[in-house]
Amino acid sequence: MNPVTRFTTVSKTSFLKLFIGLIALLCFMPGAASAAPPITSKIRKDISKTMDAEKRTQNLKAEWKDESRDLADQLEQLEEEAATLKKELKKLTLRLSLEKRKHAENLRREKETGRIKNELTGFLDRVLSTLEANIAVDLPFLTQERKARIVALKEMMVDPEESPAEKFRRVFEALQIEAEYGTTVEVTQETITLDGKEIIVDLFRLGRVSLLCQSLDQKKSAAYDPGTGSWQALPDTVNRDLSRAIAMARLERSIELVELPLGRLQK
Known part of the structure; x- marks a missing residue:
């Protein structure tokens, strides 16, 4: 307990005892009997008020202690939550940094893929044009079949739903078929x-x-x-x-x- 608080409590108790003693002394003094009733009544009221005030003070002190204890517990809990949130924030910061690097890498790959796709498309278009020209001057065998294959390949090359890998596969499949004609x-x-x-x-x-x-x-x-x-x-x-x-x-x-x-x- 705080020394000042302890001193205040002791002082109030001593004062109350002294006050009650003085009242008793006045009651036994000559001539006090006739004046006792009104004095005693007033004193009792003062004593009652003092005791009520003391009781309220004690209740407030008890409530303050409970509230102080609750606040201390809440503070400890908040500090623990703050430490946990700090760790989570650190994890999220690292994760965000990782996601940013991944996003940058994905953008780089997407850009590179687009470049390769454009170059591959141009290359396949040239191969297809050369193949069509060779068929036009080649010996006239399976003419309809070979022309139909070229038409189908041209349609495929402008189809946005066809992947570059599929376009590559089908064009080179046509090249392989044409090459096999020379050995059969x-x-x-x-x-x-x-x-x-x-x-x-x-x-x-x-x-x-x-x-x-x-x-x-x-x-x-x-x-x-x-x-x-x-x-x-x-x-x-x-x-x-x-x-x-x-x-x-x-x-x-x-x-x-x-x-x-x-x-x-x-x-």
């Missing part, structure tokens, strides 16, 4: 113009080296001349070997040597 032998039936007439023929393709054809009755044979862009009739002596070559390409005949006109035709 194939027979298809098509309609050509020969000597001013349209006839259905067996079209025999030997890689990209030569493109020959023979009528279904095997009586007429012709070779495609890239120089003139037209079909040139071949001698009847070619019919037998070409017929055999067509059968071998269809796996209808065992492999054997045959003589066929290859390369550019001589006039």
